[in-house]
Amino acid sequence: MDDATLAFYQQLYTGTPLYVVNEPHAAPVSPAPQAAVTQVAAPAPPPAPPVAPVPPVVAALADEPAGSPAPSRLPSLADLKAARLAAQAQAAPAPTAAAQPVTPVAAAAAPAPAPPATRAPVPFDTLGSNPRGIVLLVRVEPENLIKLQRNVFLNNMLKAIGQVMEECVVVNVRSPYPVAVEELRARGLAATQVIGFGKNLLDVATKRTQPYEPVRLGDVAYLPAAEVEIIEYDNGRKKQLWQALQRMFLG
Known part of the structure; x- marks a missing residue:
């Protein structure tokens, strides 16, 4: 393990006793004093990857108040995938009804011409x-x-x-x-x-x-x-x- 990686983990686990496992064929490394660990300048952490939308199940777990009993088990990848598919199904627009074929209306038959009015006989x-x-x-x-x-x-x-x-x-x-x-x-x-x-x-x-x-x-x-x-x-x-x-x- 190189010095940069060691310094990163020392910064990450500040306040936590660290134990270094002796690598084979290497000289034993004594744990550095805690004061010296705090004085090492840690490199800037890499940029965080883009945060994906929180599935409803994870969001529900995050919204639980502190002190609530822990769930019996953590959500599996299958649960997260199912929750994501359910959210997408709710956000998708409802399918519109298929347009009904328009039946052409038959043209109304032209009215028959009225017979000429006959004049009453003149008295x-x-x-x-x-x-x-x-x-x-x-x-x-x-x-x-x-x-x-x-x-x-x-x-x-x-x-x-x-x-x-x-x-x-x-x-x-x-x-x-x-x-x-x-x-x-x-x-x-x-x-x-x-x-x-x-x-x-x-x-x-x-x-x-x-x-x-x-x-x-x-x-x-x-x-x-x-x-x-x-x-x-x-x-x-x-x-x-x-x-x-x-x-x-x-x-």
Whole structure:
């Protein structure tokens, strides 16, 4: 044993009697006096290795208060390894649940197109006969319908084209909507020549006609004009109506 090693152990076991075993074939060494041991300068101890984390079992033993009874046995390496594995298992994050496969949701079926709304039949009243298929369309109060049949202006207008009121039918449309030709014919009216005194009276002529301009719409000749009470007091409109009647009936 060299002097440096001997000095290290002397410093480590200061206050403890040291006994040096005589090495074979060496001279006996007498134990150095204790005072001399304390005077030897010990070399600096080597740097301590990094301290590993204290396992829970060792930490539990270190936390025990002084004077507590010593454990029956020291922890073995297997106990320390098992404690370290348990600590790692507790610190490891819990495994996340596997992502469930997303089932594609079937696209909702497109709603079927709603059927076109059917308009209710337009109500109307009739007055007179219809042997020649001449129809006079008006929109007046029901109590005024009978007065139109005796209207002097209408009777004179029909006579000017060779017609009489008794062979014409007056149709009073009791709705803001126009009446259809099919609805007139469903009531037994021929409706081959129609004169409309007012606006929005016949469905096929609401957007394709001009006042006092006779037109043919399929098998129907139609002449739009102003209301009867407006024409009979307006000489300009009377002249326009007369010229249109000549083109429609006498042309």
